Amino acid sequence: MNDRILMKHGAGGRAMRTLIEETFVRGAPGELPEGSVGLDAMDDGAAIRMGDRWLVMTADSHVISPAFFPGGDIGRLAVAGTVNDLAMMGATEVVGLTCAVILEEGYPREELERIVASIRAASREARAPVVTGDTKVMGRGEIDGIVISTAGVAFTSRVVRDSGLRVGDRIVVTGTLGDHGMAVMSVRHNLGLEGELLSDVAPLGQLVAHLLSKHGDAVTAMKDPTRGGLASALHEMASKGGVGIVLDEPSLPVRDEVRSAADLLGIDPLYVANEGKAVLGMRPEAAEAVVATLREHPLGRRAAIVGTCVAERPGALVLDTGFGRRLVAELDGEPLPRIC
């Protein structure tokens, strides 16, 4: 055990999961009503059983740098991040969001106003009102600019877990991979690709509600592939579900611009964060229809079936390139801090 916190402890991979398990989950009291999903599940949020429904709660801090990036900003990210975590639990009927802002002394008011406008626009788009908040100021040099912590509450009559994958399930992604992370990296590395690489940051509640209303019974698992990208989301889902996952590389939707930038930086888009995408586990007979349904929605235009759950190698992720198969390693940390 490291006796100090390292950057990898926030990177969405194994190091972060171990820290959370060892520090926050182990020994935590389990005092929720029967049928609830609590801390120990390490899912996208908690689901508290209340009669025949669940109240779902999620929370995130957003520390992205820079706060304004191609395709979005920290305000849109904060709303989308929370709405998406709720949606990934099946909860698309949002009661409200909370928004706690920490500002560095000297932060420009004009930037704050732009971020608040962006929060409002995303909140309207997501039908998820911000109902309360908090404002703190730290001294110069005590915090880098702005940090936004959001929490969300929503109800659902069925909880979707990230642990529900079964052998035979198909893996569906709702769109192209790596857009958010590569857009942020392009700015940080001055790749000069700002016009081409745009973050996909978007609230997915309406897309997921549309999907669940038509194919709810076929959905076995959901997760949003944020920090650590699709690979990390699938490693976690495979491990929790006790299945292996074979990814069909030619089917993975990746924009040409993202692939070029990733090649340039020597990064695999499989590991790069997305902020407007979902990974779904799907009963095989429904998978084609699900993709058709997703494509009806603007945020699901490039939905695709990308893999299959198998009994072999439970917990492992295998990439089928069309020419052969290779194991996709699990990230311990990730080279890209402050991505969300």
Add this chain to the structure above:
Amino acid sequence: MNDRILMKHGAGGRAMRTLIEETFVRGAPGELPEGSVGLDAMDDGAAIRMGDRWLVMTADSHVISPAFFPGGDIGRLAVAGTVNDLAMMGATEVVGLTCAVILEEGYPREELERIVASIRAASREARAPVVTGDTKVMGRGEIDGIVISTAGVAFTSRVVRDSGLRVGDRIVVTGTLGDHGMAVMSVRHNLGLEGELLSDVAPLGQLVAHLLSKHGDAVTAMKDPTRGGLASALHEMASKGGVGIVLDEPSLPVRDEVRSAADLLGIDPLYVANEGKAVLGMRPEAAEAVVATLREHPLGRRAAIVGTCVAERPGALVLDTGFGRRLVAELDGEPLPRIC
């Protein structure tokens, strides 16, 4: 309007209220169900009407420095802060808390473990389980140590507002004033009083539940006097309720150690933050019985009636010293940053 954020914008006084009004509240869409309390109320949290009950949501970021202080730490503060905001809306039946932690690279694991243990103990004491969380890491120098953002959800069948004061109401405080702020200041200024000055940080949910079960009908308003102290809480309550408040100085419960330290630093305890106290507006006929009820509980031992609401000077706070009366000025900012 300042074009940059200043420390006073986080200090709990008028500057903070103006920033929140101008930036976060003005122009925000009002889309909550009839009878709800939203952003525009600028209360301790939001209350969303759901049939014959309200779902109450609150959120806070905790940035206190130092993270460990006499009588508590940032973990206990985070739980108490959120539980108390819920309780101040009348919501003591807590569904769950969320806890998002931001750590600086290099932060000692051992300190994190102590803080998590403290969160758990406070959560047990408050009967408010932490149900979900988030972990982020920022680079060295990008954040000062640790920041914890918490949100809470609770139900109530009656919402208590901070705007409900009426002429004739008595003002009750649940205990001594200024303990938290003076304990933190004593450490920062090396006053050498660490053994004597202890923060009052405590979750008030059980005390408030006990009070409301016996005297719910008599309670007209509640607020916790955190940043900016009792004076700032009362200024806000007086202004929202359209009443003047006359404080009876000899009745104000202030520990001798707190008064000595405050004198030493030239600070009025009226303006100093509390983290385990509530200010209550009370129908006059119930006030004595309420104080007796509060004193039955360990957290209410030094409860006292400290003032009266009057029709004169609505929005103003007047201190009756026993020899004469003087106006208590409203804080714009406050000299003590990062107190909570």
